[in-house]
Amino acid sequence: MSNISDTAIVGIGQTEFSKDSGRSELQLAAEASLAAIRDAGLSPSDIDGMVTFTLDSNDELDLMRCLGITELNWTARGPFGGAAASATVQLASAAVASGAAKAVLIYRAFNERSGKRFGQPDAGGYAAMMGGPDFHFAYGLDTPAKIYSLWYQRYMRKYGVTSEDLGRYVVVARDHAATNPAAWYYGKPITLDDHQNSRWIVEPILHLLDCCQESDGGVAIVITSADRAKDMKNGGVRVKAATQSHRFGGQIMFDYYRDDLAEFEETRTMSERLWKDAGLGPKDIDVAMIYENFTPVVFLALEGHGFCKRGEAKDFIRDGHIRLAGSLPVNTHGGLLGEAYIHGVNNILEGVRQIRGTAANQVAGAQHVLVSASRSGMILGPL
Amino acid sequence: MAQKDDIYFWEGAREGRLLLRSCAECGRIAHPPVPMCPQCHSLEWGTRQASGRGTVYAWIDSRHPSRVESPSRIVALIDLEEGVRLVSNLRDIALDDVEPGLPVEVFFEEINGHVMPQFRVMEGRA
Ligand SMILES: [Zn+2]
Numbered sequence: 001m002s003n004i005s006d007t008a009i010v011g012i013g014q015t016e017f018s019k020d021s022g023r024s025e026l027q028l029a030a031e032a033s034l035a036a037i038r039d040a041g042l043s044p045s046d047i048d049g050m051v052t053f054t055l056d057s058n059d060e061l062d063l064m065r066c067l068g069i070t071e072l073n074w075t076a077r078g079p080f081g082g083a084a085a086s087a088t089v090q091l092a093s094a095a096v097a098s099g100a101a102k103a104v105l106i107y108r109a110f111n112e113r114s115g116k117r118f119g120q121p122d123a124g125g126y127a128a129m130m131g132g133p134d135f136h137f138a139y140g141l142d143t144p145a146k147i148y149s150l151w152y153q154r155y156m157r158k159y160g161v162t163s164e165d166l167g168r169y170v171v172v173a174r175d176h177a178a179t180n181p182a183a184w185y186y187g188k189p190i191t192l193d194d195h196q197n198s199r200w201i202v203e204p205i206l207h208l209l210d211c212c213q214e215s216d217g218g219v220a221i222v223i224t225s226a227d228r229a230k231d232m233k234n235g236g237v238r239v240k241a242a243t244q245s246h247r248f249g250g251q252i253m254f255d256y257y258r259d260d261l262a263e264f265e266e267t268r269t270m271s272e273r274l275w276k277d278a279g280l281g282p283k284d285i286d287v288a289m290i291y292e293n294f295t296p297v298v299f300l301a302l303e304g305h306g307f308c309k310r311g312e313a314k315d316f317i318r319d320g321h322i323r324l325a326g327s328l329p330v331n332t333h334g335g336l337l338g339e340a341y342i343h344g345v346n347n348i349l350e351g352v353r354q355i356r357g358t359a360a361n362q363v364a365g366a367q368h369v370l371v372s373a374s375r376s377g378m379i380l381g382p383l
Numbered sequence: 384m385a386q387k388d389d390i391y392f393w394e395g396a397r398e399g400r401l402l403l404r405s406c407a408e409c410g411r412i413a414h415p416p417v418p419m420c421p422q423c424h425s426l427e428w429g430t431r432q433a434s435g436r437g438t439v440y441a442w443i444d445s446r447h448p449s450r451v452e453s454p455s456r457i458v459a460l461i462d463l464e465e466g467v468r469l470v471s472n473l474r475d476i477a478l479d480d481v482e483p484g485l486p487v488e489v490f491f492e493e494i495n496g497h498v499m500p501q502f503r504v505m506e507g508r509a
Contacts, residue, residue: 133393133497135415139470140445140458150458150470154441157483201448208448248421256460257415257468261441 005277007093008229008236008383011040011222012349017184017340020114021216028218029058029109030066036220037067041233042103047222049074049101051092052108053084053343063107074101080252080375082291083244085344087376090242092223102224108345109218117214119144136254144293145211147253149202152296154261156205159311163204166295167195168317170209170337173292176324177334180360184213185338210295215340219349226383235383237355240368241277242378245270262311264297266375267304274370275306278379282306286366287354288322288330289347291373292337298330301372324361332361344373351380388416391430396498401489403465405431414467435489436505437463442473442481461487461502475503 013035015021015028037044044067050060054077064072076091078084085108092104112118120143141147155161174190177183190209198208229236245266249257258265275281282305290301299313307328308316316322322330333339333350340346351369353359369380388404395402405412406420407427419426440460447453457473459481471489473481486505491498 133495133499135389135392136470138495138497138499139472140456141470142445146443146445146458149443150441150460153443154460157441199448202443202445205443251415254470256470261460 002097002225004090004093004097004242005238005240006226007096007223007239008226009089009221009239009348009352009380010224010229010232010234010236011036011038011042012220012352013037013039014182014219014342014346014349015109015217017182017215017217017342017346018113019184019214019216021111025110025115025218026058026062026066028111028216029063029107029220032109032218032220033063033067033105033107036105036222039234040222040224042222044069046103047105048072049092049095049104051076051078051088051095051104051106053077053081053088054079055081055084056108056110058107058109074104078376080246082293082344083252083373083375085291085347085373085376086242086371086378087244087373088345089221089223089239089348089378090244090376092221093239093242096223096225104223106221106223106345107218108343110343111216112341113214113216115216119211119214141254144253145201145206148294148297149205151255151261152205152294155296155300158262159314161296161299161314163207164192164196165314165318166210167192167207168314169295169298169322170195172317172322173331173335173338176332176361177338180333180339182360183334183339184215185334205296206294209337212293212336213341215342217340217342219342219345221345221348221352229383234356237352238381238383240280240379240381241274243270243273243277244376245273246375264300264304264374267301267372268306270375270377271305271372274377274379280368280379285328285368285370285379287332287351287363287369288328289332289351289369289371290330290335291344291347292331292335295337297374301374302330305370305372324363329363332359332363347371347373348378355380355382388418392416393497395430395432396491396500399491401433401435401500402430403433403467404428412465412467414469431465433489434464437461437469437487437502439473439481439483439485439487440468441483444478457481459502469500471499472501473503474501
């Protein structure tokens with residue numbers, strides 16, 4: 001019986017990231033998937049498992065018909081929106097470790113800017129699902145920015161976190177994007193003044209530049225056994241640990257019913273499990289990829305993972321720790337604010353590149369990378 | 384959208400009562416409501432009328448960022464005396480005057496065709 005740590009990521013692929021792809025979501029999924037399969041040195045007929053998000057619009061059978069995959073013996077979809085990002089790897093690796101599948105393709109593709117825009121109050125997406133009355137929407141929580149701000153307000157108030165503190169993260173993310181040719185904001189760094197001068201989305205919590213992008217694009221990953229990875233084209237990146245944590249009383253988006261909203265309890269318990277499974281701790285991590293729909297969640301995650309004490313993320317960031325030359329470079333591709341919002345799966349690809357040594361903003365000698373999506377996460381390492 | 388599990392809440396609001404769903408077996412309050420009690424697994428529920436008093440835990444202004452005609456509307460998390468948290472609106476108060484722990488009390492108002500609980504600063508505190 002093998003474990004998740006006996007599996008490896010052997011292929012990654014992506015389309016360009018844009019605001020108007022000009023083609024269908026299925027085409028984006030197919031292009032990214034084929035790139036990942038070729039990157040692994042495999043052919044589509046080697047794929048016998050598929051994993052994506054419950055929210056992904058691309059049907060597994062349609063994608064098979066694009067790629068020419070013969071038969072699937074494993075399919076799974078991760079729930080909870082972006083919280084599924086790192087869970088996809090756990091689902092795929094568990095299938096490979098158990099023998100349910102030999103090579104699993106993970107894909108996520110959408111036209112989230114040119115198609116249905118999740119972040120708009122009345123242009124479909126979340127708002128279109130709601131009628132009235134209900135416990136949230138009817139009171140004015142009609143966009144993700146407002147929904148999450150009601151949570152972040154407590155954190156910022158408790159620890160005296162200012163908008164400028166948030167801006168210091170955004171400046172770093174945009175610096176990283178500025179030197180990543182795949183990033184939408186390639187060559188477009190910002191200053192703290194730019195952040196402060198961008199319009200308020202939810203005053204005084206979120207400026208425009210605190211919000212993740214809305215992007216069109218597709219990404220894909222191939223996972224197989226670590227043994228098999230040793231003989232493959234680009235080698236492999238070991239999945240040292242991958243897990244999820246969903247706790248009693250928690251909710252997605254409207255996560256207001258836990259005792260203390262100034263911490264992200266799921267991130268803490270999820271990473272405790274990661275540290276235990278991988279036999280590592282926060283100090284062993286060379287690079288961290290952290291899912292950020294909005295800036296404040298990076299702060300909550302840094303504390304939840306134990307990279308700094310509660311309430312001290314603002315100091316950790318101000319002291320330069322998350323920069324490329326710092327003790328814990330974070331979101332070296334620019335994050336979902338700077339590179340693109342492919343629902344957090346693009347963060348996993350960057351984690352793989354860091355360990356392969358092929359990232360645009362390469363951290364020298366990166367051995368262990370944490371890829372966190374708040375409620376799901378993984379630690380990647382060398383084969 | 385009103386589900387079967389929360390109809391009591393909106394019916395109560397129409398009668399001017401803030402109702403919480405409490406387990407008929409063990410008395411545990413569930414908000415937002417669920418059909419099974421997580422403590423004793425009873426499927427029998429009653430309602431308990433909340434005092435309507437609580438304190439402010441967190442809040443935002445839900446004004447639309449770019450529509451100038453969009454009114455200011457404070458959305459708040461209210462910690463009720465009964466030990467559960469509720470999303471509602473804070474009324475008759477300026478944004479700058481809201482603070483954590485502010486004592487508030489419920490009143491009811493029809494908004495967009497539905498009677499909804501709203502909160503304002505507790506009498507004698509204004
Ligand atoms: Zn009970």
